[in-house]
Amino acid sequence: MPYDSISDLPASVRDHTPKHAQEIYKEAYNSAWTEYKDPSDRRGDASREETSHRVAWAAVKEKYEKGDDGDWHAKNH
Template identity: 45%
Template sequence: MPYRSNEDLPARVRHNLPPHARSIYREVFNHSFASHVGDLRQEEIARRAAWAAVKRSYLKLGGQWVPKRQNA
């Protein structure tokens, strides 16, 4: 199911990701979910796409998600 706000995200996402990463997760999840209507794995695909998007911009160090450094 799509998420209307970051507060609606699963607890695992809300409690572990920083605010910007939560927004990335929500936006990608919702887009992917809408793109895979009718697929039996719709939610799984959306969840995987959302985590992949977060991992493109954030890195987990220890127990914290931190932004990846951008090349200047």
């Protein structure tokens, strides 16, 4: 199910990423939820939800990286 707000995101996202990363995650997840509605558009037997989470994390990883502390931090460019 798409997320209405960042407060609805899984704890693993809310508790370990900055607000901007949470916004990226939510928007990417919701977009992927719509884009990968048809199972033939997904890789292998991945569920719609699993695919959407993968897309969302990939979007976050473009600007953030996981630190040694387990939290996500903005990449230094």
